[in-house]
Amino acid sequence: SQQGEEDPQALSIQEGENATMNCSYKTSINNLQWYRQNSGRGLVHLILIRSNEREKHSGRLRVTLDTSKKSSSLLITASRAADTASYFCATDAWDTGRRALTFGSGTRLQVQP
Amino acid sequence: KAGVTQTPRYLIKTRGQQVTLSCSPISGHRSVSWYQQTPGQGLQFLFEYFSETQRNKGNFPGRFSGRQFSNSRSEMNVSTLELGDSALYLCASRNWIAGGQQETQYFGPGTRLLVL
Numbered sequence: 001s002q003q004g005e006e007d008p009q010a011l012s013i014q015e016g017e018n019a020t021m022n023c024s025y026k027t028s029i030n031n032l033q034w035y036r037q038n039s040g041r042g043l044v045h046l047i048l049i050r051s052n053e054r055e056k057h058s059g060r061l062r063v064t065l066d067t068s069k070k071s072s073s074l075l076i077t078a079s080r081a082a083d084t085a086s087y088f089c090a091t092d093a094w095d096t097g098r099r100a101l102t103f104g105s106g107t108r109l110q111v112q113p
Numbered sequence: 114k115a116g117v118t119q120t121p122r123y124l125i126k127t128r129g130q131q132v133t134l135s136c137s138p139i140s141g142h143r144s145v146s147w148y149q150q151t152p153g154q155g156l157q158f159l160f161e162y163f164s165e166t167q168r169n170k171g172n173f174p175g176r177f178s179g180r181q182f183s184n185s186r187s188e189m190n191v192s193t194l195e196l197g198d199s200a201l202y203l204c205a206s207r208n209w210i211a212g213g214q215q216e217t218q219y220f221g222p223g224t225r226l227l228v229l
Contacts, residue, residue, distance in 0.1 A: 033217065040201060042117075043220040088156065100146065100158035100169055101205075101218060 006104040014112050019076040021107040023089035030092050032072050037086045081113040117221035125227045131192040134224045138185050138206030145187040150201040199228045
């Protein structure tokens with residue numbers, strides 16, 4: 001079963017605009033990770049944020065985590081056509097005995113050149 | 114370091130057949146996980162192996178099985194294939210840190226299986 005729901009399911013923006021994707025999850029976590037997937041290929045790890053962190057940056061990526069609301073957001077600034085992909089959040093809750101990543105349903109991002 | 118590799122990349126089988134997929138983790142990674150991705154169910158966890166032992170298993174029927182070898186390479190097998198087994202099968206490896214803390218998983222390109 002999927003832990004999280006992502007919102008929106010699909011997003012279309014122009015190059016240069018910012019893209020924001022949201023992820024909600026149901027149970028307590030140790031960390032939350034964001035992955036990108038290009039057209040049915042493998043997943044590429046983008047960023048990991050731990051449960052005791054509130055915000056993290058990596059290049060054009062900014063991730064926030066609100067454990068009280070069980071939600072996270074991924075912001076991609078100054079988007080490029082190459083950012084077109086599906087983006088997934090995944091939660092990790094290893095100290096509860098659940099050792100597998102649980103993925104959200106994904107957001108399909110289309111960046112128009 | 115070379116990334117996670119999976120073979121074959123594409124596979125076509127018919128109902129009732131069995132299939133074996135292979136995954137070679139990143140050098141030094143001892144944990145290998147398998148996931149199934151379908152349009153309807155999304156990404157779902159199959160199982161995880163560490164040091165040749167299955168550590169965790171998802172909610173899949175017994176037709177799905179796996180193993181890990183001493184060099185950390187892993188295989189998964191699906192017997193008596195059904196149409197619904199058509200999916201992208203992804204393998205991921207990660208470093209196992211003392212205490213069990215999970216860190217980043219690195220995914221392979223996947224094997225796309227089509228069952229006719």
